[in-house]
Amino acid sequence: MGHLLTPLPDGSTTLTETSQGQAMHSKLGAWREATEVYVTPSRIAESTGPVVLWDVGMGTAANAVAAIEGSACPLDIWSFENDLDGLRTAITHSHLFPWIGRHLGLLEQLLENRSVALPGGRGAWHLLEGDFRRTQHQATEPDLVFWDFYSPSVVPDLWNCDVFRILSGRLKPHALWLSYAAATPVRAALLLAGFYVSRGPSTAAKSETTQASLNPLSPKLGTEWLGKIDRSSRPLPYGYLGNRESLKQELLSSPNFS
Numbered sequence: 711m712g713h714l715l716t717p718l719p720d721g722s723t724t725l726t727e728t729s730q731g732q733a734m735h736s737k738l739g740a741w742r743e744a745t746e747v748y749v750t751p752s753r754i755a756e757s758t759g760p761v762v763l764w765d766v767g768m769g770t771a772a773n774a775v776a777a778i779e780g781s782a783c784p785l786d787i788w789s790f791e792n793d794l795d796g797l798r799t800a801i802t803h804s805h806l807f808p809w810i811g812r813h814l815g816l817l818e819q820l821l822e823n824r825s826v827a828l829p830g831g832r833g834a835w836h837l838l839e840g841d842f843r844r845t846q847h848q849a850t851e852p853d854l855v856f857w858d859f860y861s862p863s864v865v866p867d868l869w870n871c872d873v874f875r876i877l878s879g880r881l882k883p884h885a886l887w888l889s890y891a892a893a894t895p896v897r898a899a900l901l902l903a904g905f906y907v908s909r910g911p912s913t914a915a916k917s918e919t920t921q922a923s924l925n926p927l928s929p930k931l932g933t934e935w936l937g938k939i940d941r942s943s944r945p946l947p948y949g950y951l952g953n954r955e956s957l958k959q960e961l962l963s964s965p966n967f968s
Contacts, residue, residue: 744776767858788849866948874903899947
């Protein structure tokens with residue numbers, strides 16, 4: 711796969727994957743998205759004990775770097791990426807990606823060795839290349855998950871019930887999942903996989919994002935959200951074989967609504 715440098719309205723740069731024409735980031739820009747969607751809502755800055763972070767869909771490493779710079783706790787970071795051409799392209803043009811410029815040596819070592827010690831003895835950063843579903847078993851169970859794949863319309867098989875069930879079997883009980891996605895089929899798939907789901911913060915690019923956990927969240931999605939199953943043009947989770955009515959009945963019996 712190839713990647714093209716793509717300027718954004720705020721003056722920052724993202725990458726567009728050439729085969730699908732999918733940009734890695736919205737008009738918000740990579741760094742603002744990393745801080746506003748992932749790092750700040752995760753409250754990692756308040757953590758004092760060790761945190762295992764799954765950086766799923768590494769891209770240009772903005773989310774992981776923002777977690778490193780936005781916290782003081784020990785970190786064990788596991789980055790998942792199936793196409794490292796994007797990161798290599800960004801490193802080649804590091805002057806356009808300030809967070810890479812600040813940690814260029816660290817990222818070059820990570821690409822070469824697939825595991826590197828974090829500065830100051832704060833822990834380690836690991837890189838797992840390949841399909842997340844086949845590599846996730848190699849990583850330590852996470853406290854925190856940043857889910858940042860390409861959009862569900864581009865890679866629907868990474869946003870369906872099956873992959874979320876795999877994920878639910880790997881999480882620590884208190885783990886928090888965060889994503890920019892807020893589409894009805896994504897939230898429905900999380901609910902069917904046994905997650906509690908909550909609306910995440912709004913940004914300049916999206917009115918809502920999504921958070922999920924195996925423990926109740928406050929405020930969790932209420933039953934009024936189920937009205938989206940009727941209103942949405944595409945409400946069914948990817949790969950789901952039922953219809954709108956069967957989906958609503960299954961969701962009503964999920965932990966989130968019971």
